[in-house]
Structure formats: C-alpha cells, structure tokens
Amino acid sequence: MRILFASFATLLFLGTAMPAWAQDQASPPAASPPPAITPPPVASTGQGRLDQLFADLKRERNEKAAERIAGRIWNEWNQSGSASIDLMMQWAQKATEDQKFDVALDFLDQVVTLQPNYAEGWNRRATVHFLMKNYGKSMSDIDHTLHLEPRHFGALSGLAQIMAETGHKQSALEAWQKVLAIYPMMRSAQDQVSALSEELAGEGI
Incomplete structure (x- = not known):
C-alpha cells in the first residue's frame, strides 16, 4: 500500500501444419484464403x-x-480503465492526505463496488483502514488485493506492517520475505527481514 507502506499487477501459439502427403493431394482452393490474424505481442x-x-x-x-x-x-x-473511477481515486487520495479518512472511505467504497476487479481500489482502501488502525478491515482488503494481484508488493508490505504492529513477528517476517521474492532490491523490506530475523533469533524462534 503506497501512502504509508512505501514510507509504504501467456499467449500459447498452436501451430499445425498440413502433412506433405496431404498437401500433394489437395486441390488448389477456388479463392485465396483469408489472411491469418496475427495476435498482438504479449x-x-x-x-x-x-x-x-x-x-x-x-x-x-x-x-x-x-x-x-x-x-x-x-x-x-x-x-483503472474508467475515468470516473480514476476521479474517485484522486478524490480519495486528496481526502487521505487531508486526514479526512471517512470521506476517503466513502469514495473507495464506491470504487470497489463499481469495479470489484480493480486491485488498486482494494489496496487503497486497505491503506485508509490501516491509517485508521482498523487492522481487521485493512487485512480483509489486503486479502482482496492479493487475490486479484498476488504480486502486489505494496499490499504485502502493508500486511507485514500490520503483523509487526500486532506482535506477530514471525508472520511479519514471512510477509517481508514474500515481498523480497517479488522485489529483491526493496531496501525497506531488506532492512525489516534483517531486523526481524535477529529479533526472532534472540527470542529463540
């Protein structure tokens, strides 16, 4: 999740060829075949x-x-692919920056209702819930985010912070390790993995 969590998303080509013997026996077509449709690059x-x-x-x-x-x-x-969703996201961002969290949630509730497959809508709402210390609701929105985009290192970072703040150091460590599996050079994740590993080792975990 970006606001606090940074400080806090195959084409299979099946080629079949006519065997040589079939090509030899086939009659020429009456008309030219339609041109092949080339799929766009991935x-x-x-x-x-x-x-x-x-x-x-x-x-x-x-x-x-x-x-x-x-x-x-x-x-x-x-x-998001939607001008109206983008606008509500901007309004929610401004409200969050102004610490008008209830206003931000009103906009983000509309975003996830109108476009439930938009992972960043869920992630942004998770951020607001985190800032309000509504950790249960934040984790629920993180779960939605990761269901839609398992590689969302922002949401995973948020999950790690929640785990750490609620005293679940081992779970926090595991979440940061997942971040590094996706984004190996994230400095904050590296630092957290190092610190938590030392803390847990000292506690005999």
Whole structure:
C-alpha cells in the first residue's frame, strides 16, 4: 500500500501444419484464403506489460533501477480503465492526505463496488483502514488485493506492517520475505527481514 507502506499487477501459439502427403493431394482452393490474424505481442497488453516489468524487477540488482521499474508497475496498477473511477481515486487520495479518512472511505467504497476487479481500489482502501488502525478491515482488503494481484508488493508490505504492529513477528517476517521474492532490491523490506530475523533469533524462534 503506497501512502504509508512505501514510507509504504501467456499467449500459447498452436501451430499445425498440413502433412506433405496431404498437401500433394489437395486441390488448389477456388479463392485465396483469408489472411491469418496475427495476435498482438504479449507486451502490448496491460497484463503482458506487468508480467515483463515483474520479470525485470526480479532480475534487477541496481536499487535505483529497480525503483524505476517498481514505479512503472505502480503506474500500471493505477490504471483503472474508467475515468470516473480514476476521479474517485484522486478524490480519495486528496481526502487521505487531508486526514479526512471517512470521506476517503466513502469514495473507495464506491470504487470497489463499481469495479470489484480493480486491485488498486482494494489496496487503497486497505491503506485508509490501516491509517485508521482498523487492522481487521485493512487485512480483509489486503486479502482482496492479493487475490486479484498476488504480486502486489505494496499490499504485502502493508500486511507485514500490520503483523509487526500486532506482535506477530514471525508472520511479519514471512510477509517481508514474500515481498523480497517479488522485489529483491526493496531496501525497506531488506532492512525489516534483517531486523526481524535477529529479533526472532534472540527470542529463540
């Protein structure tokens, strides 16, 4: 989840060829066959772009370059495909910044109702619930987010923070480790894994 959690998204080509013996015996067609339809490259779709960005993020070992890739992933996540949803997300963001959390929730409730498959709507609402210390509701929205986008390192970071704040250090560690499996160069996740590992080792876990 971005607001606090950063401080806090295959094409299978089946080729069949006519055997040589069948080609030899086949009569020429009366008319030219229709041209084959070439599918768009995978990367031209939103999902294809995300898949490529996540692959790049996992390989990248330069922290600043990884941050740029992560920023492009956030840009993809923020694209709802609806002007009205985008506008409500902007209003919710402004209300959150002004700490008018109830107003932000009103907008975000509408977002997840109108577009329930938009992962970032759930993630943004989880952020607001976290800021209000409504941890149960925040975790429920995180669950929705991760169901729609299991690679959402922002939502996983939020989950890790909730686990840590509620005293579940082992679960927090596991959540941060999942973040690093997706985004290995996230500095905050690296620091948290190191700190929690030392704490748990000292406690005999």
